[in-house]
Amino acid sequence: xxxxxxxxxxxxxxxxxxxxxxxxxxxxxxxxxxxxxxxxxxxxxxxxxxxxxxxxxxxxxxxxxxxxxxxxxxxxxxxxxxxxxxxxxxxxxxxxxxxxxxxxxxxxxxxxxxxxxxxxxxxxxxxxxxxxxxxxxxxxxxxxxxxxxxxxxxxxxxxxxxxxxxxxxxxxxxxxxxxxxxxxxxxxxxxxxxxxxxxxxxxxxxxxxxxxxxxxxxxxxxxxxxxxxxxxxxxxxxxxxxxxxxxxxxxxxxxxxxxxxxxxxxxxxxxxxxxxxxxxxxxxxxxxxxxxxxxxxxxxxxxxxxxxxxxxxxxxxxxxxxxxxxxxxxxxxxxxxxxxxxxxxxxxxxxxxxxxxxxxxxxxxxxxxxxxxxxxxxxxxxxxxxxxxxxxxxxxxxxxxxxxxxxxxxxxxxxxxxxxxxxxxxxxxxxxxxxxxxxxxxxxxxxxxxxxxxxxxxxxxxxxxxxxxxxxxxxxxxxxxxxxxxxxxxxxxxxxxxxxxxxxxxxxxxxxxxxxxxxxxxxxxxxxxxxx
Amino acid sequence: xxxxxxxxxxxxxxxxxxxxxxxxxxxxxxxxxxxxxxxxxxxxxxxxxxxxxxxxxxxxxxxxxxxxxxxxxxxxxxxxxxxxxxxxxxxxxxxxxxxxxxxxxxxxxxxxxxxxxxxxxxxxxxxxxxxxxxxxxxxxxxxxxxxxxxxxxxxxxxxxxxxxxxxxxxxxxxxxxxxxxxxxxxxxxxxxxxxxxxxxx
Numbered sequence: 212x213x214x215x216x217x218x219x220x221x222x223x224x225x226x227x228x229x230x231x232x233x234x235x236x237x238x239x240x241x242x243x244x245x246x247x248x249x250x251x252x253x254x255x256x257x258x259x260x261x262x263x264x265x266x267x268x269x270x271x272x273x274x275x276x277x278x279x280x281x282x283x284x285x286x287x288x289x290x291x292x293x294x295x296x297x298x299x300x301x302x303x304x305x306x307x308x309x310x311x312x313x314x315x316x317x318x319x320x321x322x323x324x325x326x327x328x329x330x331x332x333x334x335x336x337x338x339x340x341x342x343x344x345x346x347x348x349x350x351x352x353x354x355x356x357x358x359x360x361x362x363x364x365x366x367x368x369x370x371x372x373x374x375x376x377x378x379x380x381x382x383x384x385x386x387x388x389x390x391x392x393x394x395x396x397x398x399x400x401x402x403x404x405x406x407x408x409x410x411x412x413x414x415x416x417x418x419x420x421x422x423x424x425x426x427x428x429x430x431x432x433x434x435x436x437x438x439x440x441x442x443x444x445x446x447x448x449x450x451x452x453x454x455x456x457x458x459x460x461x462x463x464x465x466x467x468x469x470x471x472x473x474x475x476x477x478x479x480x481x482x483x484x485x486x487x488x489x490x491x492x493x494x495x496x497x498x499x500x501x502x503x504x505x506x507x508x509x510x511x512x513x514x515x516x517x518x519x520x521x522x523x524x525x526x527x528x529x530x531x532x533x534x535x536x537x538x539x540x541x542x543x544x545x546x547x548x549x550x551x552x553x554x555x556x557x558x559x560x561x562x563x564x565x566x567x568x569x570x571x572x573x574x575x576x577x578x579x580x581x582x583x584x585x586x587x588x589x590x591x592x593x594x595x596x597x598x599x600x601x602x603x604x605x606x607x608x609x610x611x612x613x614x615x616x617x618x619x620x621x622x623x624x625x626x627x628x629x630x631x632x633x634x635x636x637x638x639x640x641x642x643x644x645x646x647x648x649x650x651x652x653x654x655x656x657x658x659x660x661x662x663x664x665x666x667x668x669x670x671x672x673x674x675x676x677x678x679x680x681x682x683x684x685x686x687x688x689x690x691x692x693x694x695x696x697x698x699x700x701x702x703x704x705x706x707x708x709x710x711x712x713x714x715x716x717x718x719x720x721x722x723x724x725x726x727x728x729x730x731x732x733x734x735x736x737x738x739x740x741x742x743x
Numbered sequence: 744x745x746x747x748x749x750x751x752x753x754x755x756x757x758x759x760x761x762x763x764x765x766x767x768x769x770x771x772x773x774x775x776x777x778x779x780x781x782x783x784x785x786x787x788x789x790x791x792x793x794x795x796x797x798x799x800x801x802x803x804x805x806x807x808x809x810x811x812x813x814x815x816x817x818x819x820x821x822x823x824x825x826x827x828x829x830x831x832x833x834x835x836x837x838x839x840x841x842x843x844x845x846x847x848x849x850x851x852x853x854x855x856x857x858x859x860x861x862x863x864x865x866x867x868x869x870x871x872x873x874x875x876x877x878x879x880x881x882x883x884x885x886x887x888x889x890x891x892x893x894x895x896x897x898x899x900x901x902x903x904x905x906x907x908x909x910x911x912x913x914x915x916x917x918x919x920x921x922x923x924x925x926x927x928x929x930x931x932x933x934x935x936x937x938x939x940x941x942x943x944x
Contacts, residue, residue: 242783244783383776383802457804539808549831
């Protein structure tokens with residue numbers, strides 16, 4: 212087969228297709244979106260498997276779980292924080308006996324390029340006691356995804372492939388191998404899928420019992436490689452995933468490089484680690500994300516007679532993304548010579564709403580309406596409209612997680628915030644806004660919820676939204692919001708006065724109001740025109 | 744042979760297009776390629792960059808180490824300077840002089856250009872003028888690609904082939920404008936007083 216140039220995300224997607232995938236599910240989120248974008252294109256071409264965006268990550272995981280129950284192979288992908296949303300099915304699926312292979316691919320965002328935190332998904336794999344692969348390059352992303360399906364079917368466990376932004380969004384060459392076919396329909400056994408305490412206790416015991424087998428699998432994996440320097444025993448380096456590249460970038464080609472253990476699979480290959488640690492005086496652990504490997508080496512008492520260095524000891528930065536130059540000093544190397552700024556500080560250029568964006572008109576009207584209310588608070592959510600936090604609008608005061616705006620506005624109102632306003636996009640509302648709005652409607656809380664319906668998931672590149680248009684309006688009414696307090700506005704400059712008036716009226720209403728601001732995303736409108 | 748290039752600009756200025764053309768041409772040359780891009784939030788009018796690494800040997804890191812870039816191509820002067828600390832002391836900056844002002848504290852353009860000229864090797868181009876001459880102000884990225892072409896370890900025909908491939912679906916008029924922009928950029932670089940390097944071994 213011909214080599215292909217792929218994003219890391221795409222290499223995972225292709226690996227899954229070639230492993231005999233029957234269905235893939237996801238919710239858009241940077242840096243994971245391109246996995247599903249690729250699968251959707253490939254599915255449209257081959258018409259041999261299902262690939263679709265889900266309403267949220269929990270649903271995506273459960274759909275994948277249903278596919279696995281039926282004996283077929285499923286992939287579920289999401290950005291790292293999406294796994295928080297899917298944590299319930301993820302943790303519990305480790306106690307079922309999967310029938311078809313299920314691979315979960317969270318893409319972490321160290322450095323928070325497009326995220327609200329930099330949590331490390333490897334901890335989730337450890338928490339659920341399931342295997343995890345951590346690719347260091349595109350070929351490994353492809354190979355590991357294929358192998359993850361085999362491991363999943365061998366042990367009946369979900370298997371994680373952990374990506375990070377720099378691999379997800381970097382392009383390089385992948386040499387694909389012969390694809391294999393899909394599984395036949397084969398239902399799971401009810402005693403292995405019905406997690407009543409009587410079954411769950413037995414299944415959990417089984418999960419504990421196979422942990423040693425999973426460690427053995429890592430010991431034998433071709434993705435974990437130990438190279439010992441027989442002459443120089445001063446330093447040994449353990450490096451996982453992309454961190455391995457940053458180490459090699461600095462060491463490759465050097466005479467007598469330190470002993471090096473590359474780690475690509477979890478649970479950790481304990482014997483390989485023991486062999487390295489016994490061989491050297493100082494161990495440096497380099498890993499992208501939180502110090503998972505370093506912490507398990509250190510424990511509370513450390514390694515007697517050895518120095519363990521890494522993020523916990525301060526040799527490497529504990530926050531942010533690693534880079535070749537961040538790793539250099541820990542390896543005892545001087546920084547490279549470079550051109551300096553000479554006191555010049557380039558002004559920051561944060562992202563911002565596009566010129567003419569409907570959200571800008573909504574924020575303008577909202578700011579105007581709230582001008583007379585110094586105690587007002589606007590709770591916001593995850594999407595392009597979060598950019599309303601920046602100048603010139605500075606219209607929102609919070610952004611925490613998907614759907615938080617509505618629940619926080621209710622809590623805020625109950626604590627005495629007035630006016631208490633929530634701002635949430637149509638897709639985010641479908642993802643996690645329905646349930647808190649149901650509660651607010653039942654309590655008729657004195658708050659005002661804005662749903663910004665631009666009919667797409669704009670921030671991540673225009674994926675389809677389930678909670679848009681007529682369906683959205685019916686959903687809001689169906690949740691029990693009073694019809695006269697469901698107001699629709701069209702956010703356009705010419706409607707500024709009219710819209711401000713509507714907002715003022717609903718803020719004065721001593722109960723729940725929902726204002727739906729309807730205007731299509733400009734970028735999407737452009738795309739639609741271009742494609743005719 | 745190894746060449747590390749930082750492509751810099753603002754979301755929507757066509758950074759990924761430049762990267763695509765160079766990377767595709769490099770593959771035809773049989774080079775190993777790694778190309779790190781920015782997707783997501785920053786694409787909305789924020790600072791974006793692409794790390795493009797071409798080599799005959801194995802490339803480890805997706806990111807260029809600070810101090811190793813041979814070339815910075817900036818579609819915008821402030822963005823060209825933002826990654827100055829990636830450049831080798833003998834590296835080169837090729838930058839547009841046309842500012843993209845969407846922030847309140849955008850610096851004085853003359854200060855920016857002075858700063859670029861302070862780099863030992865630099866080329867500043869009026870991409871807007873040349874792009875308009877080529878028939879579309881949206882071809883400024885291809886003007887810069889043309890200006891950089893002589894320094895890249897790839898054949899010009901290959902670059903042209905992938906410019907065609909990139910714009911084909913927009914019609915022959917768009918293809919022609921982009922190719923013209925490429926030629927004008929190339930001529931500008933040839934006229935300027937600098938010595939094209941052949942890349943490091």
